[in-house]
Amino acid sequence: MYGEKREKNIWAIGGGKGGIGKSFVVANLGIALCERGKEVILVDADLGGANLHTLLGITYPTITLDDFIRKEVRNIEDVLVETEVPHLKLISGSLDILTMSNPKYTQKQRVIRHIYSLDADYIIIDLGAGSSYHVLDFFLVSERGIFLITPEPTSLENAYRFLKGVFFRKLRNLTSQYEVKKIIELAMDRGNPEGIKTPFDLLERVEGIDREMGALLKEEIRRFRPQLIVNQVRNRAEAEIGFFVKSACRKYFGIELSYLGYIFYDHNVYLSIQKGRPLLLNHPTSDAARCIRDITSKLINGGELSWSLR
């Protein structure tokens, strides 16, 4: 089961704030990738708020991540369920809030390990809101996690905090050296007594402690290239926010986001959710559906939007 022949893309989708459209985007990106002939597995890792199955028209999943976590089944493949879209499979999230909203570290690692072993062209992981360690660790399963925001100030504020959480968590996971770990944890609080104000200050400090470690962290930051989508966009100016976020991340963290594109705010999204049918099936030619297909092309080809005047 650990045969890793096919080139796989694994992306988790996160954004800090709740209710911004993460699950909606996961479900419909999955369908759009299938339309392009890809084999796709969607994983609902929103521990405590799983509802991806509903967005795909499945009211009562017969088997979920729960069964895997409780070790009732041995392989994660055994909890895959088919959807109405050919080549689109789903791993439903846990519906048992009590056991699953707070899994043990080893359980989480087992889930992540098994996700890597899944056989598909694309594996997309839906995450819950917030910036808890579970969310951050799932977001970090790959270099190219998908970072979703909406143009609202509150969403942006959470988004920047989320990225900060992701960034520091990533660096922290890269080192087992106690002194470096401690410095990273300190740096997360801007008012730290060490006077480390920015990620750049932090890297300088780490280099001072251990040159090699500093170089390693820099290299990892360079490779870390999350992909950005702005959802619920109402006009051009709001779509342009994606470029602002890209610049802020460059200047603050030194990381390069790829701005994949935006999705219009579209009443059809609401209608399709009410109906319990994915937008791409229910309103295949709607504005939002078109946006999702554009983004899918960028995802497949590794492209991004470029800033232009009008």
Added chain:
Amino acid sequence: MVSSMKTWRDQNYYEILEVDPQATDEEIRIAYEKLKTTYSPSSPGIYALFTPQEMKEILAKVEEAYRVLSNPRNRNEYDLMLRGEKTEVTIPAPAPAISLHRHLGPAELREALGGEEGPFSGENLRKIREYLSLEADEVARETKIGRNNLSSIEEEDINSLPALVYLKGFLKAYAKVLGLDPYKVIEDYLARITRKGYQRE
């Protein structure tokens, strides 16, 4: 694209503006407008990353970079310096904005607007400009807004107004020249044209 693990404090002008060293004048201007909006105090959520002081410093760097790179002679000099063929460059002083000493008090404002103190509609902006006996051409040149954009603004012609980011920049520049509070002008003006159906699409 530029990707350097350097803090913005150490970045060269191209890196600061996030453009290629081969960027065209147009690309540089677009980048400049984008960055001014990104690091303006009203940029949503950005305070989660930068302090107001840092944003001010970034903006000042952006301005400086733009002043040098938007002027062919200065840019050429700067490029030579980057290649090590020159040791010094001239940084043009900030444009001596005609607004520098102007502040329009309420009394003057009432006089200009025939008894009112606002709102800052396109028509009222024009009235204030005429009250200050500033020619449209002169203002267009000083503010770099451009003659057409200035007319569109004064006429509130929603079909020919530029995209919101630029419009805000233009209104701010125009407000400063007139000695008005830029934020008040932007607020009034945007409220009006939004009602008229401005969509900047």
